[in-house]
Amino acid sequence: DTEVTQTPKHLVMGMTNKKSLKCEQHMGHRAMYWYKQKAKKPPELMFVYSYEKLSINESVPSRFSPECPNSSLLNLHLHALQPEDSALYLCASSPIQGASDTQYFGPGTRLTVL
């Protein structure tokens, strides 16, 4: 398996809902990332997990809560989101080979917050 997969593809939620995004890879990568991407903009880094431990949090609001249950899975728990949080949420993984890592992106979850 040489791909990063994400579920669901689309998600519509209200501001009071709790939902989760899921990301999975079976390439043996030990770094996993969450990005947020608005239309016509580059991906913005949110979180990085390295060996299942949170290593980077880009000052993301606490209504976004990441979780890495094992080396293949990455979740993003969502609670009390705002309409401006509507975006494409991308997961990526990389093999950790020194500093020069190739990041492979999943297809993303298109999130709409009503």
Place this chain on the structure above:
Amino acid sequence: GENVEQHPSTLSVQEGDSAVIKCTYSDSASNYFPWYKQELGKRPQLIIDIRSNVGEKKDQRIAVTLNKTAKHFSLHITETQPEDSAVYFCAASIPDRGSTLGRLYFGRGTQLTVWP
């Protein structure tokens, strides 16, 4: 942190012509430079990358050049086809402090349109 500038923001070419997208970076510690292609509604897809110990790399119609002294790198697409139409992002990777992870800093993107 790193600052990556990308130009132009939009580029229109006729099918068969060449397209060039240029990026500059600010931090000399950056050592890995990938290019991603993103079609509408799709994931960013790595199309080519270059590391700081190499000046040029080619893969069929796509080539990337790197000038470390001037801190700039460029994507060259020859014999463009309509299916090359997409947003292209350059990025620079710099080691994150206190870790061995490379962290990507993206340019703002170039919308390439290839007219048949």
